[in-house]
Amino acid sequence: MRARVVVTGLGVVSPIGIGVSAFWKAALAGQSGISAITSFDPFPMDGYRSKIAGQVRDFAVERFLDNAHGERVDRYAQFALVAAKEALADSGLQMAKENPHRVGVIVGAGMGGMVMGEREVTQLYQQQKPHRVHPNFIPTITLNSASGIVAMAYGAKGPNLTISTACSSSAHALGQALHCIREGRADVVIVVGADASITPLVFAGFCSLRALSSKFNDQPEKASRPFDQLRDGFVMGEGAGTLILESAAHAKKRKARVYAEVAGYAATSEAYHMVIPREDGVEVAHTMRLALADAGLTPAQVDYINAHATSTAIGDAVEAKAIRLLFKSRADKIAISATKSLIGHTLGAAGAIGGIASVLALHSGQIHPTANYDDPDPACALAGLSRSAQERRVKVALLNAFGFGSNNAAVVLKQATS
């Protein structure tokens, strides 16, 4: 029999709070973390169509870590370290008592170390002094710098992997960790999603893609509005989420508090377009169906969906269509919420942070609001969406995450049975 996998620890760094309790309190209150971009200074914002983002405020890594690991890595990996520290403490896992080769780290990251990346590229091109490129440039921008530094910080010597599938990265990290533990290759996997690339070049790139909201620059907190009629693109965010996954047997043995079970996962490609989803929603529906089958569950058992819902015109409509395709008449009975309405799109961190919101929904019976769902777009109206927090017993939750490159992921979480 394959091992059951449970979640025993959570950690988060987000635009609405650092730490799970601050995050969850703000999320339930429907608080927005979107504001005018300040971090480009002295680079002027004038030429940017979008001027807002979900930024993590007042983050100084030394405030959160008592070791030097954070100094050697870029902002996204600092977020990863801080979220991992909280999640490990929350899980009660003591590395000294663990076989280190049975503890893995799987990180999902879409962009990686772009803060240093952009600085060094700019300097090299302006000054043309190759010998002044920082010696840490390569180890910093290499996309596994976060999975490496988290393992070093905690002596986790098991599988160490980084998954980069753009916006679905950390949903796949969750899924791959599920496989890893199910197959008996690890007892524990520290799953992280992290990204911090609200930087002049990356932000300009998303602007040029015409993917970002630009109509609400004067009302930043109104800009991220998934499924709403007035939505006009996503709002970029940054952050990290960490979930400690372990085999149910391992958690039981050490008498750990169990939040939820990770029950199923599916990974597919639409093999269609680099940035546009198939409009019929067939592939998204198929991905959700596969994940439920992997969990041994049927669509009729789903109570809550943490939607990918980025607030783009096409993306939200396709997801809503896919939900109707799969769940049919039950589609309006399922509670749905869009975490991105609060924090923006944290790219590689989105799956992990959405995963945390799902785990907390299962654990607490509370579902956070979808901000700015003021005027439902008929093309994607779903009765289970609400501007207010919802209270209801959630036994099965579905987490959706879709990435550029025609990439889809779905993860099924359910209430843990002892």
Add this chain to the structure above:
Amino acid sequence: MATDPTISLKIRTALGEYLKRDPAAIQVTQHLRDDLGLDSMAVIELLYRIEEAFDIQIPDQDLVGLTTVGHVVTYVEKRLGKTALAAPTKKPSTPTKPKNKKKS
């Protein structure tokens, strides 16, 4: 040979900043790895700072000899002294060791 005390101070200050230690506690006799705990990557980062501080470039073949604080001080003094003396020629004066000799 130049014996500018500010060079030694600047190097010890750079080291102190890097190691978060009082520069006054850093001795020229100290070994970068064995006494100060710098691994090979840390030495490279330190030399990167020193290149900046003194506006010099340290060629790869010179790294091998730089194992103590004193070596670094002497090396920088030599580089700055020679550069100053050899004024118009701007070619960086590297030691006359045979080039590309295999490093140990």
